Amino acid sequence: MATDGLHENETLASLKSEAESLKGKLEEERAKLHDVELHQVAERVEALGQFVMKTRRTLKGHGNKVLCMDWCKDKRRIVSSSQDGKVIVWDSFTTNKEHAVTMPCTWVMACAYAPSGCAIACGGLDNKCSVYPLTFDKNESMAAKKKSVAMHTNYLSACSFTNSDMQILTASGDGTCALWDVESGQLLQSFHGHGADVLCLDLAPSETGNTFVSGGCDKKSMVWDMRSGQCVQAFETHESDVNSVRYYPSGDAFASGSDDATCRLYDLRADREVAIYSKESIIFGASSVDFSLSGRLLFAGYNDYTINVWDVLKGARVSILFGHENRVSTLRVSPDGTAFCSGSWDHTLRVWA
Amino acid sequence: MPIPPRASPLAMAAGPASHGGCPRAQMPHLSKMERVVVSMQDPDQGVKMRSQRLLITVIPHAVTGSDVVEWLIQKYCISEEEALHLGVLLVRHGYLYALREPRSPGLQLDETLYRFQTPYFWTSTLWPAAELDYAIYLAKKNIRKQGALVDHEKEHYDQLHRKINHTWDLVVMQAREQLRAAKQRRKGDRLVIACQEQTYWLVNRPPPGVPSVLEQGPGRGSGMARRVQMTKNTDFYKQEIECCTKALGRIRVKSSVCLEAYLKFSSQHRPHDPIMSGCLPSNPWITDDDTYWAMNAPNVAAPTKLRVERWGFSFRELLADPVGRANFMDFLRKEFSAENLSFWEACEELRHGGQAQIPTLVDSVYQQFLAPGAARWVNIDSQTMERTLEGLRQPHRYVLEDAQLHIYMLMKKDSYPRFLKSDMYKGLLAEAMILPETKRRVFPFMWKPRHSSLSPALPPASASVEPVAAAGGPGGAEGEA
Numbered sequence: 001m002a003t004d005g006l007h008e009n010e011t012l013a014s015l016k017s018e019a020e021s022l023k024g025k026l027e028e029e030r031a032k033l034h035d036v037e038l039h040q041v042a043e044r045v046e047a048l049g050q051f052v053m054k055t056r057r058t059l060k061g062h063g064n065k066v067l068c069m070d071w072c073k074d075k076r077r078i079v080s081s082s083q084d085g086k087v088i089v090w091d092s093f094t095t096n097k098e099h100a101v102t103m104p105c106t107w108v109m110a111c112a113y114a115p116s117g118c119a120i121a122c123g124g125l126d127n128k129c130s131v132y133p134l135t136f137d138k139n140e141s142m143a144a145k146k147k148s149v150a151m152h153t154n155y156l157s158a159c160s161f162t163n164s165d166m167q168i169l170t171a172s173g174d175g176t177c178a179l180w181d182v183e184s185g186q187l188l189q190s191f192h193g194h195g196a197d198v199l200c201l202d203l204a205p206s207e208t209g210n211t212f213v214s215g216g217c218d219k220k221s222m223v224w225d226m227r228s229g230q231c232v233q234a235f236e237t238h239e240s241d242v243n244s245v246r247y248y249p250s251g252d253a254f255a256s257g258s259d260d261a262t263c264r265l266y267d268l269r270a271d272r273e274v275a276i277y278s279k280e281s282i283i284f285g286a287s288s289v290d291f292s293l294s295g296r297l298l299f300a301g302y303n304d305y306t307i308n309v310w311d312v313l314k315g316a317r318v319s320i321l322f323g324h325e326n327r328v329s330t331l332r333v334s335p336d337g338t339a340f341c342s343g344s345w346d347h348t349l350r351v352w353a
Numbered sequence: 354m355p356i357p358p359r360a361s362p363l364a365m366a367a368g369p370a371s372h373g374g375c376p377r378a379q380m381p382h383l384s385k386m387e388r389v390v391v392s393m394q395d396p397d398q399g400v401k402m403r404s405q406r407l408l409i410t411v412i413p414h415a416v417t418g419s420d421v422v423e424w425l426i427q428k429y430c431i432s433e434e435e436a437l438h439l440g441v442l443l444v445r446h447g448y449l450y451a452l453r454e455p456r457s458p459g460l461q462l463d464e465t466l467y468r469f470q471t472p473y474f475w476t477s478t479l480w481p482a483a484e485l486d487y488a489i490y491l492a493k494k495n496i497r498k499q500g501a502l503v504d505h506e507k508e509h510y511d512q513l514h515r516k517i518n519h520t521w522d523l524v525v526m527q528a529r530e531q532l533r534a535a536k537q538r539r540k541g542d543r544l545v546i547a548c549q550e551q552t553y554w555l556v557n558r559p560p561p562g563v564p565s566v567l568e569q570g571p572g573r574g575s576g577m578a579r580r581v582q583m584t585k586n587t588d589f590y591k592q593e594i595e596c597c598t599k600a601l602g603r604i605r606v607k608s609s610v611c612l613e614a615y616l617k618f619s620s621q622h623r624p625h626d627p628i629m630s631g632c633l634p635s636n637p638w639i640t641d642d643d644t645y646w647a648m649n650a651p652n653v654a655a656p657t658k659l660r661v662e663r664w665g666f667s668f669r670e671l672l673a674d675p676v677g678r679a680n681f682m683d684f685l686r687k688e689f690s691a692e693n694l695s696f697w698e699a700c701e702e703l704r705h706g707g708q709a710q711i712p713t714l715v716d717s718v719y720q721q722f723l724a725p726g727a728a729r730w731v732n733i734d735s736q737t738m739e740r741t742l743e744g745l746r747q748p749h750r751y752v753l754e755d756a757q758l759h760i761y762m763l764m765k766k767d768s769y770p771r772f773l774k775s776d777m778y779k780g781l782l783a784e785a786m787i788l789p790e791t792k793r794r795v796f797p798f799m800w801k802p803r804h805s806s807l808s809p810a811l812p813p814a815s816a817s818v819e820p821v822a823a824a825g826g827p828g829g830a831e832g833e834a
Binding site: 116124163208271279 | 381382385386389425428429431432434435438439442564570571585586587589590591592593594596597598599600601603605606607608609610611612613614615616618619620621622623625626627628629632636637638639643645646649667668669672701704705706707708709750751754758761803804805806808809810811812
């Protein structure tokens with residue numbers, strides 16, 4: 001009916017403007033308690049000295065762009081995935097390859113190591129997340145024991161085991177995140193709210209709660225309650241896609257890296273953005289971020305092939321690391337903070353310390 | 354002023370040629386690079402302009418690589434290495450080109466002269482590159498070089514010839530027309546336009562071995578997986594409104610309080626951050642000596658002093674460390690409240706366990722800890738106990754959450770502080786190991802074998818053997834010298 005259509009359009013328009021005005025009010029509220037800037041508070045902190053970090057290991061073996069990597073809890077093994085469908089498990093200390101799997105799809109954009117160290121998860125353009133138990137049995141191919149766990153309606157962009165091998169959290173180009181039971185493949189919870197592809201996620205290091213943060217192409221970072229599926233906090237200050245999110249070690253804040261060439265820090269108790277890490281000469285997007293163990297340093301990999309090291313408290317860039325010959329697509333600090341690993345479109349991974 | 358291009362160097366009418374341009378929003382780095390090159394061409398503040406002499410032709414508004422680098426250093430306060438890196442990226446993205454062959458993908462710091470690409474050919478203006486335009490370009494080259502195209506261009510030419518065979522006459526005709534029109538221009542202009550066009554195609558059809566700078570990955574307009582735009586229907590906005598309304602009612606903490614917490618956290622953890630403070634005896638990645646890992650293994654018998662200190666930072670850190678947790682359990686046994694920690698552990702197992710195990714786990718927890726007269730009965734307040742028992746009728750993953758939180762807070766507020774003040778903990782701190790630093794090896798060129806460690810994925814039988822710790826210190830390999 002013509003009148004119904006008109007009515008619906010009015011409702012849609014009025015809802016949209018209501019949402020906009022509420023967002024405006026929210027920003028006002030958030031600003032009220034913002035009594036000091038981080039760099040001001042950090043004035044009395046000692047400046048950091050000269051920073052020397054070098055490539056200590058180069059892992060060669062992927063035939064195409066490295067898209068993702070994750071550390072094993074043993075602090076030396078890593079899993080990495082690439083555009084050509086290969087997923088490799090390395091002992092990066094010796095640089096030996098220990099396992100390799102060829103996925104049935106290209107662009108394996110997500111991979112994760114299970115907390116036990118006995119399995120890996122990966123996925124990409126196949127829209128799924130699959131779990132492979134790691135076996136040293138020569139007679140068994142890893143592909144034989146593959147378990148298909150997650151099913152999305154678009155590419156898988158990120159995955160992570162929760163505190164055990166039995167649950168996986170996924171993020172997808174279909175705009176949702178989801179929590180799955182590994183054994184049965186059952187969907188335990190789904191998270192709706194992003195307005196476009198979700199590109200990244202990170203689990204909160206919390207003692208009592210179950211929350212995680214996700215970032216997407218809608219420029220938003222959203223914090224979710226794993227139990228209820230509700231969004232508990234949302235931040236929309238980036239000017240472009242949010243490629244990477246990572247919690248500050250205390251769990252009270254998280255950093256994000258974006259195509260707008262900035263990294264930002266959001267405090268969860270203050271409920272606002274509290275720092276921007278940017279420089280006029282940094283033009284390309286930040287693809288991947290992670291904190292050093294104490295949270296003083298933020299390592300960020302960029303699409304201009306470099307890694308910038310930021311002083312989280314003072315906001316200044318401490319160092320720039322060259323070495324990769326194409327964009328840095330993934331970066332993670334090792335579980336004990338002794339090094340970090342970067343993966344790049346130049347087909348290699350590097351461990352820096 | 355850069356030499357303006359001819360009105361329409363490419364066949365606009367002939368088909369799916371340049372349209373709208375690239376979605377700038379999806380490639381913000383291009384707009385930023387464009388702002389940089391525009392600043393570089395500022396008559397007052399820009400890079401020093403020179404003229405390139407080619408026989409009798411003079412091409413104005415050229416710059417050297419060194420001047421570009423110098424300008425970047427001054428403008429952005431960056432190092433020469435960083436400035437050169439940025440300059441190379443500008444060349445690779447087609448914003449700068451060398452007038453003379455050979456055109457290497459880098460930025461030469463000799464007397465090689467470069468010019469700025471005309472905005473008409475900027476990636477953000479004219480992307481994606483149309484096949485028809487590429488065909489015409491190759492046809493022109495083919496005619497001029499009388500069939501002697503470079504390998505990959507010859508391949509593309511043949512491919513296109515097959516693919517758009519039906520309109521090939523049009524392609525050749527356009528090519529001829531453009532070449533004819535070009536002849537009527539001054540030699541200098543002709544040369545520049547040819548360079549501009551070639552640069553454009555180097556970016557859009559890179560030769561084999563040169564990675565494409567325009568590749569974006571799935572979901573970012575590359576066509577492999579379309580970017581999703583969620584239907585912004587009434588439900589979407591209703592959800593946003595709900596989320597915002599809740600957020601407005603949220604209790605916030607003053608920034609000054611939150612930010613102080615970072616200072617405290619960072620300084621407290623600084624000695625424990627190997628990248629900030631180093632680690633003893635040495636960082637395995639730097640010295641190839643994995644003693645540090647052996648000394649800090651998850652269930653090591655003698656924890657280091659730093660490790661024991663960390664248990665005092667927060668209850669969470671104590672529980673996260675298997676050795677810390679085991680010691681805390683011993684302490685609780687002495688206080689006859691070990692069932693609290695066991696209960697908490699059982700709840701964790703439930704929360705993070707497999708879906709299929711839920712009924713069994715819930716039942717086992719109930720029998721052990723909650724049932725009246727249970728062997729290890731936990732002391733929860735009556736309200737929580739009532740709620741929990743009620744919930745147990747329909748067991749689910751989170752049914753014990755309230756009880757778990759209650760016991761957790763009990764331990765955190767009561768047992769944990771007592772543990773830290775106890776003789777037991779003080780004794781552990783006193784006994785804990787402080788490791789001497791292993792000096793950097795005196796002979797860095799000697800290859801030190803890197804010991805492998807057992808993979809966690811190995812079956813339990815072989816995993817019972819502890820990984821061998823590498824022989825620490827410089828004494829090892831050098832003895833053989």
